[in-house]
Amino acid sequence: MLVFISCKQKSDNTPEPSVPTGPDTEQAADSSAVETNPPNATYSPAFNGQTRIKGVRTQTAYTARIITDQLDRPWGITGLPDGRMLITQKTGQMRIVSASGQIGALISGLPAVNAAGQGGLLGLCLDRQFATTRTVFWVFSEPVTGGNVTAVGRGRLSADETRMENATVIYRATPAYSGSNHYGGRILVDPTGHLMVSTGERADLVTRPQSQSMSSGLGKIVRITTDGHPAADNPFSGQATARPEIFSLGHRNPQGLALHPVTSEVWQSEHGPRGGDELNHIEAGKNYGWPTITYGLEYSGQRVGAGIQQQNGLEQPAYYWDPVISPSGMSFFAGNSVPEWENNLFIGSLSGMHIARLVIENNRIIGEERLLADQGQRFRDITQAMDGALFAITDEGRLYRIGPN
Template identity: 50%
Template sequence: MRPLPLVLSALALAACGGETTTAQTAAKPAAAASTQALETRPANAASQTPAFAGQTRAPRVSADVAFDVITVAEGLDKPWGLAFLPDGAMLVTEKPGRLRIVGKDGKLSAPVAGLPAVYDFKQGGLLDVAVGPDGLVYWSYAEKRDGGDGTAVARGKLVPGAAPKLENVQVIWRMTPTIEAGMHYGSRLVFAPDGKLFITTGERSIIPGRMQAQRLDGTFGKVVRVNPDGSIPADNPYVGQAGARPEIWSIGHRNLQSAAINPKTGQLWTVEHGPQGGDELNIPQAGKDYGWPTITYGQEYSGRPVGDGLTAKAGLEQPVYYWDPVIAPSGMAFYDANLFPAWKGSLFIGGLSEKKLVRLTLDGDRVVGEEWLLQDLGERLRDVRVGPDGAVYVLTDNAKGRILKLVPKA
């Protein structure tokens, strides 16, 4: 069987104003799927071996989809999160602290008033945004506090118009404890089918924070599950356990910046940043420990092992899939629409350092193929969403950030 090369056509970016269209075409695959891994570069931790077949370096599998890339909106300052409103307009966060409404025509509103103070420092700022089943807007952000900084989540009622604003703003959750770090805030917001809100966090990067990822008395390096008002669901795994934060769902994560609900199962899937190597795809289960920093793939940026250099240990969960070298994940979406039939069932993940859109082919809970798209853009991809029109929407993360839309090739 011959390999499946992936060829993307050169970008043709219009110099004039208005929408910019780029034709992108994935090469036609061979009659049968290739057994050659898409990733061929040396791993950072070359001596590590996966725990099971197919856990890393999936074969290249092209869906044979030709698409155009349309610039819907531009001029956004480091956009971080995207959510669709019922009328098809979008909410977009800008990391320095602005929330904007983006009309279907791509026009940006004035900054939405009413947000609490945002701590725009290092990796902190205004982060994710979601529209709840109650119609309220939810957002996560870094906030400065006595003793340091941390992630917080708030909600409010959006009042659109020429001067849009949020009313009845409430902070519904705060990360604990508080330390000075400026790093690894996590921060994806995902509503489950039952209306509960999942919040992902990071372990703050620095060693004092890292060592709390597997502890139950704080929320660093965790998946958190709360009711929309911030109260605690009675069926959370640590409710009633002495010394444990009752909002915790799963522990032992590094920095979770990708999260989405699998529409086939209703389960939460996440991707977290690994160290140098070791980005992990997980399906976090209630009360499970995903190992950071006791076990991990990859290594420290110095080249030294993380901790004792273990990749497996009894009682700790293995990732469904991992990358080494990393993709630096941020934002993800399952494709369950009809606009691209060949993509149905795929999982899309944005890449920051690798500047690409990763498409995974799944067989149940297993990754059986990988494809890389949008590499020719040369832009960090911060968030990925599927719109009500079935198009795939992507945020580019830079000082002149854009909202891009992938549609079938004209």
């Protein structure tokens, strides 16, 4: 049986338990998919299990509780070495939250963001030697001449944790555009110490084709050094017509990036239009198709482009959702404190208002579960902390701890 304990955090940080709730989880698998609504499109998947895979259910007892509900539109979360959480807020703030829900002071010294639309202070990660360097990297929508760009900042968290010292912008995904949507915005440090950053194609029809352009930083996964330079061994390095920072292309609005805990391979989630949300297994130099191929429709209900889902040279998503769940930040579960969660992928769902748990075998999805679907929350990001538990943030300002009893 799942044990769900919700402890609402009052403004004075005194936890207040509510009535336990949650689904019965005695059976491990369902023969039917968790999605029961009809799809928007009548497209057929490229292979069995690419969408609407069978449902699975967690058997091990675990606890989910609200650590605090006093955050202001949190967007990115990462764990500090001492077990606390460093969190970005969309409107431009960064702050630290303890495992007991104590919210620290606003951290000053960050560059200004354009928080209109889907912009703001977005994803973040720590330097691999953070304990020594105290260096933090973050993604934000930066107002510049000609509009806004997805930018990467770097700074040093002060010893008293009140300011970001020597904050500087190390990378900008140009060209700038005056729109306010589809920034992408996730960042991680790969096993070689390079930064991998997701950038959106900025949503509008005029910018959409740049997802396929090798001379544009839009709609890409880029791989750069911690100083912002292209990684020397990137797949298009040395090609005169290609930006050397590009690692993969053909992305729409990629709001999730994660490293597999065993293989260290990169996985990515991105928003589709009307249907066609994707989970991709990212490989160097590959083209993931947007907008040439997609399992989604325009918001009007019309086909996107030629309305095709497969084309030689373009990668298929490992999994897709129709209707959309709006996948955002994600994290693999390392370890076996909840045995059936080992190496599973957990994805925050915005419009779906749940956390999607995906079971992966040989790079194929073999099971899906929806967690915390009764909470009415838009789950924006999720990470695994030092104690092995998952910590998830919602647009509504909550921080959840999800893990073994």
